[in-house]
Amino acid sequence: MKEQNIRDELKGIAPNLSQMKGTEGYSVPPVYFRELQNKVLDQLQNEKQEQRAGNWLSDLIRNYLNPRYALALATLVIVVVTAVVLSEDNDTALLASISSEEAYAYVYGHIGDYETMDLYTLADVEDTDFFIGEFSDEEINYAIDVLLEDIDAESLEELY
């Protein structure tokens, strides 16, 4: 029925063509189609082997850097970074909460731990002659008082 419709359609357009056989007359070598399957399957085996060989990197990524592991790694990094940042913030916050009296007491108690030039640098004093020469205990205490009045929490953190 389908073929008849196609032939009928053709009669109106190309009457001579509609009278022709409708087959093309081609042939293939004996057992061609059976051999074709074997040839194609051999090629597919080669393709598969090449794919396997070429996929080692993607396998590595898929197996060892899959989203589950990547997520765990990223979480770990975030936790460590956050801990470090919070720890720094805590130090600053802690130092800011120290009173002047406590700071004086700490610095006096640890005065031997600092180099004179460190104190000079922190005080940002331009006249270096101020620190050159012999000083009495009163002069040194006076200098420390001056330094501690100017020093801010951040600088104190560096000293600490």
Place this chain on the structure above:
Amino acid sequence: MSDADILELISEQTTFEQGFRLLMTRYQERLYWHVRRLVVHHEDADDVIQNTFIKVFKGLSGFKGNSKLYTWLYRIATNETMSFLQKRKRHHMQSIDGEQDLTKNLLADPFFDGDEVQARLIQAIHQLPDKQRVVFNMRYYDEMKYAEISEVLGTSIGGLKASYHHAAKKIELFFKEASV
């Protein structure tokens, strides 16, 4: 066995070969003849059909069943054949379209059993533009419905009817001129 069963076999590693052989047994001849009509010579058709099945293998994982398996296979075979023909034209290899002695060559071809009229019809078809040739073959030899051809080629049914009409007219004219 349904196409879905065959695809299921192909998807399992242990039954892959059995499944692929079944797929080929079911469709290889129809696809081969479709390709052969477009490229004419058996050796060319053999190359193209092998590449077609390699492409099918590579694309099977992406086949979602939105179209019929046969339509999908036909589309791959048609695209593969068109690229082959384009490549042949680009590389200035022997062009079937411009070949004046195609009828004579076909009659001397060991893999052509037809008569002179059939050989001349093939020559007439190969003087058509690529698109018209594909549409004409699918309708005339494969007896496909316009809706099926439309699904394979992605062309409107109206456009296909026009292509088929023009192709048939040109072939008719070819025979009229030859008989004068």
